[in-house]
Amino acid sequence: MTPAEQTLFPPVTVLCKDGRPVTLRPLQPTDGPALGDFYESIPPADIFYYCPHPLTRDRALQNATQALSPTEVVLVVDSGNGRIGGYAWFRWPPGATVAGFGICLSSAFKGQGLGEALIRRLKEIARRIGPGTLELTVQKKNSGAVSLYHKMGFEIVREQLRQPDNEPEYFMALKMTQ
Numbered sequence: 339m340t341p342a343e344q345t346l347f348p349p350v351t352v353l354c355k356d357g358r359p360v361t362l363r364p365l366q367p368t369d370g371p372a373l374g375d376f377y378e379s380i381p382p383a384d385i386f387y388y389c390p391h392p393l394t395r396d397r398a399l400q401n402a403t404q405a406l407s408p409t410e411v412v413l414v415v416d417s418g419n420g421r422i423g424g425y426a427w428f429r430w431p432p433g434a435t436v437a438g439f440g441i442c443l444s445s446a447f448k449g450q451g452l453g454e455a456l457i458r459r460l461k462e463i464a465r466r467i468g469p470g471t472l473e474l475t476v477q478k479k480n481s482g483a484v485s486l487y488h489k490m491g492f493e494i495v496r497e498q499l500r501q502p503d504n505e506p507e508y509f510m511a512l513k514m515t516q
């Protein structure tokens with residue numbers, strides 16, 4: 339998000355189901371170390387489901403340098419003192435008609451309503467910024483994520499097999515006109 343776009347969508351505070359306040363805010367170029375801590379905290383069982391790229395500290399530092407890019411929107415869960423407890427994003431190649439979507443919460447913040455809050459906020463943003471359609475793939479056995487996506491309006495476009503392990507997955511999409 340460019341600095342101008344970020345002013346349209348400033349940080350918002352939301353309450354976890356257990357009462358903890360957190361802030362949903364755009365990723366900043368200075369978030370690299372905190373994003374690296376978050377990546378390194380993701381357990382292998384979740385990396386099986388969520389691995390858009392190697393979840394390394396180097397990759398986090400690199401991703402943070404893209405925070406002001408006009409072709410990506412990244413919202414982080416700031417749990418205080420700049421610590422990152424999860425994030426959701428959409429990114430698109432310049433000129434593309436669809437954006438790829440991803441989401442991951444740290445174990446400490448799962449089941450707190452934050453997946454839903456992040457996607458609700460991203461949808462508000464996606465109505466103004468980006469190509470207007472979000473796409474994702476999700477393994478069929480990741481039933482919690484599948485439920486979340488259905489609840490937030492994503493629809494199954496097709497079923498396919500994730501390579502290299504022939505893992506059954508859904509290809510889902512959400513149009514901002516919906």
Ligand SMILES: CC(C)(COP(=O)(O)OP(=O)(O)OC[C@H]1O[C@@H](n2cnc3c(N)ncnc32)[C@H](O)[C@@H]1OP(=O)(O)O)[C@@H](O)C(=O)NCCC(=O)NCCS
Pocket residue numbers: 384387388441442443444447448449450451452453454455475476477480481482483485486487489
């Ligand atoms: C999937 C994930 C993003 C869900 O986020 P979350 O913050 O835990 O979800 P929320 O608390 O906002 O739940 C919202 C809705 O999602 C669904 N949901 C979430 N987790 C669920 C679970 N474990 N079982 C069943 N439904 C679940 C429910 O419909 C829920 O609504 P409800 O509370 O009214 O039942 C989170 O578990 C995660 O980060 N998992 C690891 C990474 C991952 O799998 N990413 C997706 C890759 S495609």
